[in-house]
Amino acid sequence: FVTNIMTMMGLAVGIDYCLFILSRYREERDSGVDKIQAISNTGSTAGRAVMFSGFTVVFAILGVFIIPEKTFHAFGVGTVLVVFVAVLAGITLLPAIIGLLGDKVNSFEVPKILTLSLYFIGFFIVVFTVGLGPVLLIVSGIVLLLLIIISIIKKKPPSGVTNPDSGTNQGGFWNTITLQVMKRPYVSMIIASGILIFLSYFYFDLEEGTSGISVLPDEEPVKIGFELLNEKFGFGQDAPTLIAVAADTSSEKISQSLTNLEKGISDYSGMNPPQLTIYDEVSYAEFLASIPGDPNGQDAVNSIKYLRNTLIPNAFEGVDPDEYTIYVGGSTAEIVDSVESVNESFPYVIGLVLLLSLLLLLFAFRSVTIPVASIVMNLLSVGASYGLLVLVFQKGFMIDIFGFEQVDQIEFWLPLFMFTILFGLSMDYHVFMLSRIKENFDETKSANESVAFGLRTTASIITGAALIMVAVFGGFALGDITFFQSMGFGLGAAVLIDATIVRSILVPSVMKILGESAWYLPSWLNWLPNISIEGNVKK
Numbered sequence: 001f002v003t004n005i006m007t008m009m010g011l012a013v014g015i016d017y018c019l020f021i022l023s024r025y026r027e028e029r030d031s032g033v034d035k036i037q038a039i040s041n042t043g044s045t046a047g048r049a050v051m052f053s054g055f056t057v058v059f060a061i062l063g064v065f066i067i068p069e070k071t072f073h074a075f076g077v078g079t080v081l082v083v084f085v086a087v088l089a090g091i092t093l094l095p096a097i098i099g100l101l102g103d104k105v106n107s108f109e110v111p112k113i114l115t116l117s118l119y120f121i122g123f124f125i126v127v128f129t130v131g132l133g134p135v136l137l138i139v140s141g142i143v144l145l146l147l148i149i150i151s152i153i154k155k156k157p158p159s160g161v162t163n164p165d166s167g168t169n170q171g172g173f174w175n176t177i178t179l180q181v182m183k184r185p186y187v188s189m190i191i192a193s194g195i196l197i198f199l200s201y202f203y204f205d206l207e208e209g210t211s212g213i214s215v216l217p218d219e220e221p222v223k224i225g226f227e228l229l230n231e232k233f234g235f236g237q238d239a240p241t242l243i244a245v246a247a248d249t250s251s252e253k254i255s256q257s258l259t260n261l262e263k264g265i266s267d268y269s270g271m272n273p274p275q276l277t278i279y280d281e282v283s284y285a286e287f288l289a290s291i292p293g294d295p296n297g298q299d300a301v302n303s304i305k306y307l308r309n310t311l312i313p314n315a316f317e318g319v320d321p322d323e324y325t326i327y328v329g330g331s332t333a334e335i336v337d338s339v340e341s342v343n344e345s346f347p348y349v350i351g352l353v354l355l356l357s358l359l360l361l362l363f364a365f366r367s368v369t370i371p372v373a374s375i376v377m378n379l380l381s382v383g384a385s386y387g388l389l390v391l392v393f394q395k396g397f398m399i400d401i402f403g404f405e406q407v408d409q410i411e412f413w414l415p416l417f418m419f420t421i422l423f424g425l426s427m428d429y430h431v432f433m434l435s436r437i438k439e440n441f442d443e444t445k446s447a448n449e450s451v452a453f454g455l456r457t458t459a460s461i462i463t464g465a466a467l468i469m470v471a472v473f474g475g476f477a478l479g480d481i482t483f484f485q486s487m488g489f490g491l492g493a494a495v496l497i498d499a500t501i502v503r504s505i506l507v508p509s510v511m512k513i514l515g516e517s518a519w520y521l522p523s524w525l526n527w528l529p530n531i532s533i534e535g536n537v538k539k
């Protein structure tokens with residue numbers, strides 16, 4: 001599993017960082033700067049932004065080391081390593097390759113009209129023949145392959161002269177969007193925030209657990225056999241709940257309590273009648289009770305909670321707690337304990353990630369307003385992705401259209417996993433965009449013009465990078481196993497929301513409202529070093 005996550009993150013951030021650096025190099029060349037100077041300018045601007053973006057992702061991942069689960073530690077180490085390698089390759093290997101290839105990196109062009117035509121043709125073929133669902137992702141992959149082949153055939157003229165379609169051009173789709181948003185900043189902010197808050201609301205209906213046999217397709221032989229055993233014998237998997245009691249079993253009070261517990265479990269519909277074994281010679285007793293249905297399902301989890309919180313206290317009512325010790329074990333109890341462990345650590349993870357991100361942005365942009373605003377916007381983005389995950393997979397909203405399987409609960413590790421990944425990636429995009437805004441603000445001292453410039457020059461590349469990430473994450477959603485579907489869909493949808501609603505509407509509207517106060521730094525913080533992510537370029 002960790003190797004899969006490393007592959008996913010390596011492809012996602014590696015391609016993103018390469019796009020950021022290459023887009024800045026092309027912009028420098030299109031403005032007439034010679035090749036060597038363009039590489040130098042790119043390294044001192046986009047290269048720095050990539051390095052700090054990598055730091056934000058790493059800082060977000062560091063939060064998982066708080067959790068006392070070895071799986072999260074392995075995931076953290078693997079992700080940090082792959083991000084470190086991606087950053088290192090982006091600021092060293094990529095400039096060297098650009099130096100060797102020069103303007104040949106722009107030798108091929110993707111025809112936009114043909115791109116849209118092929119996509120819609122493939123889309124409607126699937127709609128009218130197979131139907132909507134994950135197959136659309138496969139079609140998108142085929143279209144992408146065709147575009148690559150066509151791009152190799154159709155070459156683009158070398159760069160080095162001013163390009164009227166470059167990112168600095170005053171027109172274009174993204175510039176129009178930015179201007180419209182900044183004309184009505186309060187309305188835009190309220191609409192964007194309202195959408196994100198509405199989606200975040202569904203997070204409060206989140207049910208956490210883990211998926212067992214229910215995640216497998218209905219036609220799988222193992223699932224058919226499980227359901228047959230469950231129907232005939234009352235349980236489909238030999239995973240009984242173990243209740244271990246350390247007490248003086250020869251005592252009348254303890255003996256009566258054991259009898260009460262046996263009767264309580266037998267009368268409870270969530271568990272099958274238990275098998276009680278008493279060992280008087282070692283003052284020990286144990287119950288073995290199987291759970292009907294999927295032992296990893298939500299009903300089984302609720303049964304363990306009811307056993308611990310109601311049945312056991314009722315059975316041992318009136319007995320001094322010092323006279324007995326009870327442990328509830330088994331695979332279902334392990335899930336309950338893991339969920340509680342992760343939930344207890346979650347606030348500390350959030351606090352650490354927010355603190356590290358706040359400090360990094362404070363040092364990077366020498367502003368107290370930017371870090372706070374960035375954190376709030378990124379939290380809204382993550383919250384919306386949580387709500388969308390619950391809305392689709394738990395509540396079944398449009399689940400047939402997506403072609404996924406509905407579940408009773410979301411994997412308990414997924415919210416924390418998504419938080420660390422998405423918060424890091426959101427800050428990743430944020431740093432890249434803000435570095436361009438700050439660069440222009442230092443030159444022009446115009447807050448409005450700087451916001452328009454920053455979004456105009458980064459929106460298309462951020463959206464393109466986000467679509468690549470959606471394709472990478474969407475690969476996990478192609479499988480038949482539900483928790484891979486939920487992970488791929490959740491990450492892909494979150495990145496798409498962040499790159500569109502947040503970056504295109506919320507960020508420019510908030511920056512417009514803040515104006516020059518966005519770069520406010522109190523005098524008592526003037527001791528902070530001027531790291532200058534945006535660098536100093538020589539035109």
